[in-house]
Structure formats: C-alpha cells, structure tokens
Amino acid sequence: MAGAEQKDILNDLRDSIIEMDFGKASAAARSALAAGMDPAVIIDEGLGKGMERISDEFNEGKIFLPQILAASMAMEAALQEITPVLEKNAGKLKGVIVMGSVQGDIHEIGKSVCCAMLRGAGYKVIDLGADVSPDKFIDAARENHADIIGASALMTTTLVAQKDIIRHIKEENESFKTAVGGAPCSQEWCDEIGADGYSASASDIVALVDRMLGVKRN
Numbered sequence: 390m391a392g393a394e395q396k397d398i399l400n401d402l403r404d405s406i407i408e409m410d411f412g413k414a415s416a417a418a419r420s421a422l423a424a425g426m427d428p429a430v431i432i433d434e435g436l437g438k439g440m441e442r443i444s445d446e447f448n449e450g451k452i453f454l455p456q457i458l459a460a461s462m463a464m465e466a467a468l469q470e471i472t473p474v475l476e477k478n479a480g481k482l483k484g485v486i487v488m489g490s491v492q493g494d495i496h497e498i499g500k501s502v503c504c505a506m507l508r509g510a511g512y513k514v515i516d517l518g519a520d521v522s523p524d525k526f527i528d529a530a531r532e533n534h535a536d537i538i539g540a541s542a543l544m545t546t547t548l549v550a551q552k553d554i555i556r557h558i559k560e561e562n563e564s565f566k567t568a569v570g571g572a573p574c575s576q577e578w579c580d581e582i583g584a585d586g587y588s589a590s591a592s593d594i595v596a597l598v599d600r601m602l603g604v605k606r607n
C-alpha cells in the first residue's frame with residue numbers, strides 16, 4: 390500500500406474518534422483492514438491518536454463527559470471490526486489471561502484495547518468488563534485456568550483495588566501472576582504492591598505478557 394494511502398486511512402481513523410462518529414470509525418477500520426494494514430498499527434497509530442486528543446481536550450476543559458462517552462462508543466465500534474480479524478490471525482494459543490477494570494472503575498477503553506492486542510498475539514482473553522471485584526477476578530481465573538490476571542485502573546481512587554486483588558490472591562494461596570496498568574499506574578506502584586508486571590500502553594502489553602510467561606518472541 391502506498392504511504393500516502395496509509396496516511397489517509399490513519400487520519401480517517403483518528404478523526405472518526407475526534408469527531409465521535411461511530412459510523413465513520415467502523416468504516417475506517419474496515420477500509421484499513423481491507424488495505425491490509427496491521428491491526429496493531431490501526432489501533433496504535435490511528436484510533437489511539439484520536440483518543441489521545443480527546444483525553445487532552447477533556448483535561449483542558451474543552452469537552453465534557455457526554456462527548457467523551459460518544460468518542461468511546463466510536464472507539465468500541467472500530468474495535469468490534471478489528472477484534473475478529475485479530476483473533477483469526479492469532480497462531481497457537483500462548484496462554485490464558487483474565488482481564489478487567491477494577492472494582493469501582495467503569496473506564497474500559499484502554500482495557501478493551503489491551504484485550505484486542507493480546508488476542509491478536511495468540512492469547513485467550515477472558516474480558517470481565519468493568520467494575521470487577523477481586524473475588525470475581527479470582528473465580529474467573531480459577532475457572533479458566535488462567536496464567537495471568539490483568540487489572541486496569543484509570544483513577545487514583547481505584548488504584549488501591551489492584552492491591553486488593555494481589556492480597557486476595559495471596560490469602561487464597563493462588564499463584565496467578567498479575568499485570569497492572571491504566572493511566573495513573575506506574576512501575577513504582579507495580580513494585581510497591583508486588584504485581585508481576587506493568588506496561589504503560591497496549592503496544593507494550595504483548596511483550597510484557599510474553600516476558601512474564603517466558604514465551605519466546607519471533
């Protein structure tokens with residue numbers, strides 16, 4: 390594909406989120422896939438750039454919650470197009486991961502992006518959605534023989550729920566590894582609460598999980 394064509398598609402993907410247009414987001418995702426673009430590039434360099442702009446505008450007080458919600462619906466619409474392709478391309482199953490947004494936290498766009506990337510890389514992902522209690526994480530991990538529990542927290546007030554999950558795992562003598570993430574999370578926080586891994590973005594999460602499970606990368 391010509392560089393100019395790829396750039397146009399990436400701009401459409403980004404703009405569909407900024408314009409909060411879920412029809413445009415689905416169509417741009419379909420065009421990108423039809424043009425043979427890598428799903429990771431579609432998410433990272435297209436849709437993700439749009440969400441970054443939306444987050445900045447929200448932080449600057451230029452837009453408000455209803456617009457954020459509309460932009461997140463556009464993101465979800467695009468992810469719905471991309472996820473089946475990611476799953477189809479995935480090779481041998483590399484491991485099982487239970488993912489969710491922690492108790493009290495309804496933010497789930499970043500978590501959904503991480504799920505899509507992991508599925509694309511050959512992991513079975515059980516997505517528990519948002520506002521997930523520590524017990525629910527652990528029950529799902531047991532039921533699915535998971536290797537890793539991944540917990541997303543987007544608010545300083547809900548970060549502590551990641552610590553609760555690790556405490557519950559220890560109390561119940563389970564051995565699931567834990568990965569933590571979300572905007573207010575950091576490597577320091579990960580070390581402090583005794584989680585096994587942290588990554589700042591969905592583009593690093595596959596490398597993180599591969600490393601945590603000792604999976605050799607091509």
Ligand code: B12
Pocket residue numbers: 440441443444445447448454455457458461493494495496497498499500502503539540541542543544545546568569570571572573586587588589590591592594
């Ligand atoms: C979108 C959004 C919403 C949407 C969420 C829609 C949805 N379906 O998810 C809606 C409108 C519902 C919403 C609601 C609220 N929000 Co809000 N929201 C945001 C916003 C603008 C963007 C978040 C986002 O989607 N980013 C894009 C994604 C792609 O990035 P990400 O989530 O960081 O994820 C990446 C990485 O962190 C990482 N990652 C994420 N999870 C994981 C997990 C693992 C295991 C790993 C390894 C990596 C990883 O990979 C991801 C992809 O690269 C942020 C602002 C911001 N700057 O973050 C505020 C923000 C998070 N919200 C905030 C607040 C306060 C709220 C509300 C309380 C508002 C209110 N007054 O009602 C409610 C929350 C209610 C609740 N109980 O949860 C505050 C939190 C402040 C704080 N205390 O820390 C923020 C920071 C805005 C602000 N500046 O005040 N929000």
